[in-house]
Amino acid sequence: MGLTWTLALRNILRNKRRTGLTVLLISCTLVALMFTDAYMQAMGDVMIRSATRLYPGDGQIHNVAYRAEMDAKEQISNVAEHIENLKKTGLVSGYSLRALDFGMVSSTANNLPVQVVGIDADLEKTVSKLALSIEHGDYLDNDGGDNQILIGAALADLLEVELGDRLVVSLNNYQTDEIEQRLFRVSGIFNLHSRFFDEGLVFIKLSMAQTMLGLGDNVHEIAFNLYDESLSGDETLPFWEQQSTDDTVAEGWKKLMPDLASMMDMLNYSLFIVAAILFVVAVLGVINAMFMSIYERTYEFGVILAIGTRRSSVFVLILVEGLMLAIISLLIGTLLGGILINSIGAIGIDYGNMDFSGVALAEVIRPETRMRQFTSIPFSVFVMTMVACIYPAVNAARIVPATALHKSL
Amino acid sequence: MKPVIEVRSLGRHYGAGDTLIKALSDVNIVIEPGEFTAIVGPSGSGKSTLLQLIGGLDIPNDGTVLLKGKAISDMSGQELSDFRRDHIGFIFQAYNLIPVLSAAENCEYIMLLQGVSTVERKERVYKMLAEVGLEGKESRLPGQLSGGQQQRVAVARAMVSQPDIILADEPTANLDSQTGMELLDMMHDLNRNEGMTFVFSTHDPKIMDRASRLIHIQDGQVIKDETR
Numbered sequence: 001m002g003l004t005w006t007l008a009l010r011n012i013l014r015n016k017r018r019t020g021l022t023v024l025l026i027s028c029t030l031v032a033l034m035f036t037d038a039y040m041q042a043m044g045d046v047m048i049r050s051a052t053r054l055y056p057g058d059g060q061i062h063n064v065a066y067r068a069e070m071d072a073k074e075q076i077s078n079v080a081e082h083i084e085n086l087k088k089t090g091l092v093s094g095y096s097l098r099a100l101d102f103g104m105v106s107s108t109a110n111n112l113p114v115q116v117v118g119i120d121a122d123l124e125k126t127v128s129k130l131a132l133s134i135e136h137g138d139y140l141d142n143d144g145g146d147n148q149i150l151i152g153a154a155l156a157d158l159l160e161v162e163l164g165d166r167l168v169v170s171l172n173n174y175q176t177d178e179i180e181q182r183l184f185r186v187s188g189i190f191n192l193h194s195r196f197f198d199e200g201l202v203f204i205k206l207s208m209a210q211t212m213l214g215l216g217d218n219v220h221e222i223a224f225n226l227y228d229e230s231l232s233g234d235e236t237l238p239f240w241e242q243q244s245t246d247d248t249v250a251e252g253w254k255k256l257m258p259d260l261a262s263m264m265d266m267l268n269y270s271l272f273i274v275a276a277i278l279f280v281v282a283v284l285g286v287i288n289a290m291f292m293s294i295y296e297r298t299y300e301f302g303v304i305l306a307i308g309t310r311r312s313s314v315f316v317l318i319l320v321e322g323l324m325l326a327i328i329s330l331l332i333g334t335l336l337g338g339i340l341i342n343s344i345g346a347i348g349i350d351y352g353n354m355d356f357s358g359v360a361l362a363e364v365i366r367p368e369t370r371m372r373q374f375t376s377i378p379f380s381v382f383v384m385t386m387v388a389c390i391y392p393a394v395n396a397a398r399i400v401p402a403t404a405l406h407k408s409l
Numbered sequence: 410m411k412p413v414i415e416v417r418s419l420g421r422h423y424g425a426g427d428t429l430i431k432a433l434s435d436v437n438i439v440i441e442p443g444e445f446t447a448i449v450g451p452s453g454s455g456k457s458t459l460l461q462l463i464g465g466l467d468i469p470n471d472g473t474v475l476l477k478g479k480a481i482s483d484m485s486g487q488e489l490s491d492f493r494r495d496h497i498g499f500i501f502q503a504y505n506l507i508p509v510l511s512a513a514e515n516c517e518y519i520m521l522l523q524g525v526s527t528v529e530r531k532e533r534v535y536k537m538l539a540e541v542g543l544e545g546k547e548s549r550l551p552g553q554l555s556g557g558q559q560q561r562v563a564v565a566r567a568m569v570s571q572p573d574i575i576l577a578d579e580p581t582a583n584l585d586s587q588t589g590m591e592l593l594d595m596m597h598d599l600n601r602n603e604g605m606t607f608v609f610s611t612h613d614p615k616i617m618d619r620a621s622r623l624i625h626i627q628d629g630q631v632i633k634d635e636t637r
Contacts, residue, residue, distance in 0.1 A: 003521045010509035303505040306466050307519055307566075308494020310487055402467035405501065 004313065008320040015293070022289040023329045029282035030333030030381045031340060033275055037377060038341040038367035039349075040271045044264055046363045049229060051260050052253045054192055055128045055201075057096065057223030058232035061243060061250045066220055072101040073174050075218035076248055082222055085243055091231065094126025095224040099209040103171040105151075105202055109160035114202050116169055118209020127223050130190060130203065137163045137188035146208045149184035152198030153191040161186055169202065175214025182212060195355065275380075282381075283388040290322065290392035301396055302404025315397040322389030329385065330378045338374070341367045411478055413574055413606045414440040414463055420471030421458055421629075432458040433629040436472070440608060442573070445600045447620035448610045455629040456610035457578050463608065464497055464576050465489045477573065494522050498567030500577035500609070504559040506551040512538060512562045513547035519570040537569040538562070541595060557588035564592065568599060577609035581616060593619050 012019045052058050061082055065074035076082065079097065086092045099118035104111055121140035125131045130150070131139045140148050149167060151159070161167060165186050173180040184204065192198055210216065231237055232252045243250030254261040294301070301314060348364035355361075419436040422429055433455045440446055448456045461467040463474055465481045474481050477496065481489060493499075506515045516534040525533075538547055541561040551559050560580060567575050577596070581589030593616055600607050609620075617623055625633035 003518070006514075007507070007509065014509055299503075299505065300507060303499075303501065304507065304518075305490070306464065306493065306499050306501075308490055308492075308497075308522055310490045310522075312487075313522075400467070402461045405461075405466070405505075 004317050004320050008317055008324055011293070011297075011317075012321050012324055015296070018289060018292060019325065022286060022325055023332060025282055025285040025289070026325065026329035026381065026385055027333035027336060029278050029384075030330065030378060031337040032278055033377050033381065034334075034337035034373040035340055035344070035367060036271060036274050036278075037373055038345070038369060039365070040267055041370060042345075042365045042368045043361075044267050045368070046361055046365050047260070047267075048233065048253060048264070049363060050361055051257055052229070052232060053127075053129065053225065054194065055130065055197055056253070056256060057127045058226045058229055059224050059240075059243075059250055059252050060256055061222040061224075061248050062220065063247055064249050065247075067249055067251075072172070072213060072220060075215055075220055076222060077218050078245070078248075079217065079219055079222070082243070082245075082248065086222070086224055089239060089242070091226050091228070091239060093225045093227045094123070095222055096120065096123040096127040097206060097219045098124075098221040098223060099206055099213055099215055099218075100220050101171055101209075101213055103169055105155075105159065106168045106170070107159040107161045107165065110158060112155065112158055114155065115200055116171055116209060116212075117201055117203050118206040118213075119203055120206045124203075127225050129192065133190040133192045134188045135191045137186065139188055140203060140205060142205065144187075144205075146205060147182070147184045148187040148205060150188045150190055150203040151186055152201060153189050154195060154198040155200075155202070156186070156189050158199065163187075163189060167202075169204070169212075171209075171212045173212060173214040175216075180212040180214075182208070193355065279380075279384050283384055286322070286325075286385055286388035287391055290318065290389055291395070293321070294318070294392050294396045298399060298404045301399045302401045305399060306401040306405065311397040314399070315393045318393035318396050319386065319389055322386055322393070326382050326385035330382055333381070334374060334378050338369070341369050341373065345369070412439045412475075413442045413444075413477060414438065414608065415475040415478075416459075416463065416472070417475070418472035419459070419462060419469050419474065421455075421462060421467065421469050431629050433462070433469075436626075436629075436631055438624060438631065438634070440606060442606055443600070443604050444622055445597060445607045445620055446609070446622040446624060447617055448608065448624045448626060449612060449617050450610075450626035451612055454626045456612075456626055458629075459626065460576050460578050460608065460610055464499060465493060494519060494570070496573045498570065498572040498575040498605075500560070500563050500567045500575065500580045502579045502582050504551070504556065504563050504583070506559055506562055506566070508551050511548045511550055512543060512554065512565075515551070515562055516566045516569045519566065523570060525570075533569050534565075537565040540599070541565045557584050557592065560584060560588075560592055561595070564596060564599075568603070568605065571603075572605065574606045574608065577607065579610055579612075581611070581613065586615065589613070590615065 061076065063074040063076050065071060083095065086095055097120055100115055102113060103116045105114045121142045135153055140150060163186050167184045167186060168181055169184055170179055170181045226232055233254050235252060235254060240250050345366045348366045350364045351361040416436055416438040419433055421433040422431045424430050436459060448459060450456050462469050484492060513534050516537060517530050520530045535547060538544060541564055543558060543561055581592055584592065596607060597619055599605060611617060622636045624631060
């Protein structure tokens with residue numbers, strides 16, 4: 001081992017408490033960064049999954065004009081062709097056909113505007129969690145009566161209705177251009193733990209919706225899930241273009257839910273801010289520790305400079321000490337970070353369907369281990385430590401021997 | 410023979426205006442090779458400042474220091490470091506060994522900087538430590554040695570790299586008189602046997618008696634230069 005390495009190693013072992021505290025600081029910074037990344041990633045994934053798989057689906061196909069104006073006159077007419085295309089990709093795990101429009105729902109106590117959604121009960125099960133969210137009564141039955149309606153628990157409260165109560169749904173028939181009114185009985189009450197869905201949506205059979213709206217076999221929306229949910233956010237995937245036609249457009253969650261996409265960007269930005277704060281704190285800590293170490297050895301640096309050590313060698317010595325601290329800290333930090341992420345990941349953090357910016361966190365958040373937590377994040381902490389050592393190293397190299405030695409040589 | 414140290418009109422002051430302190434003023438000294446010279450004077454007379462300027466550890470405000478005919482003011486920082494490494498040995502008042510290195514490693518340090526081979530380094534270190542009476546204590550850390558033994562290591566460190574000049578600032582100040590005298594005798598022997606030039610500062614009359622030349626300094630000026 002060279003002289004510089006020997007000296008550096010012995011110097012950092014000299015004051016074990018300070019070295020321990022510095023290593024702890026750097027390690028904790030790394031652990032915090034790794035965990036924050038793992039947590040944010042998991043939270044982001046849960047939010048996306050909660051937002052997409054709760055009801056909307058990983059992707060949707062609409063008539064281009066419907067998407068632009070939300071005009072229910074604009075429908076998807078070549079449904080079978082689209083389904084065939086989706087199936088051919090081998091990427092789609094399930095799809096649902098939906099006919100939807102805004103209408104009024106009336107009980108004996110209240111009238112409220114809602115979005116009426118006509119669904120095929122069996123197909124819908126492959127896309128949304130509607131069937132699983134039924135709190136009272138039953139999910140829709142394709143073979144059952146046409147007067148089945150599912151409403152959210154929040155809407156039931158507003159309408160002051162219970163299971164089996166009658167509701168009148170009013171929709172515009174686009175074929176006759178007249179108001180169509182039908183009587184329904186509440187067959188199920190769902191709770192998706194999202195105010196938007198629970199107050200604003202009612203579900204009826206697809207065939208009934210098509211009849212009331214005068215759509216024939218057309219639908220407004222083909223929602224689908226992908227086997228690999230992460231592809232839903234990949235806008236560069238040729239899949240989206242392949243599923244779109246001159247009249248229709250296939251889109252993933254980023255385009256369907258721009259607010260959520262903005263929120264995810266904000267989450268990444270938050271991670272950046274957290275990282276920046278941690279870096280600043282750690283850099284100041286490392287600079288402080290290194291300066292303490294240098295001030296403690298000012299006399300010694302004066303001596304080694306006096307006897308012929310070059311200033312550049314002193315600079316390198318401090319950097320090597322920093323390098324050793326960084327390596328030890330990274331080993332400890334990476335190990336602890338990995339253990340923490342896996343431990344919390346095994347237990348999970350349950351927010352109990354908390355509504356977070358309009359998205360119900362429907363799953364337990366389990367921090368996810370990712371390669372960058374063991375590569376780029378430790379590397380950035382390494383670079384941070386070395387950068388933090390430069391200032392103290394420059395100061396050590398600029399020590400004036402005569403000043404350091406005071407009155408003695 | 411060319412002087413090993415030549416100091417011309419050397420001046421060093423600190424502060425300015427009303428707070429100006431003249432540490433050294435118009436000092437002229439010539440030291441020939443092989444001299445055993447003591448710079449003597451009371452505390453605050455400028456002894457240490459003069460040694461610092463001779464050793465290139467400080468920069469004078471006026472005058473020039475020539476070491477082996479070369480003005481140190483003409484040297485770059487790196488040249489000066491290399492010059493100190495190769496031509497000057499320092500002995501400090503408070504021993505100032507590197508605490509994390511053993512006695513042998515402290516002595517080896519300068520030779521490592523000089524790029525001396527491992528075999529030669531070991532040979533010279535063990536020989537020098539034996540000469541200063543520290544045989545068998547080579548692997549001890551400074552903290553495991555007495556004050557006198559540490560100062561012996563400091564002397565060995567200063568000499569082992571075979572410099573032309575050894576500058577020592579009150580080398581016996583922290584030692585009891587017996588140990589101090591032993592150390593001075595040892596330095597004197599090395600001066601005679603190896604022919605190295607010794608310049609040391611002291612205000613101890615007993616130590617002054619051993620010097621072959623005394624340069625008296627008071628208030629930053631040479632007031633007397635006597636060769637014995």
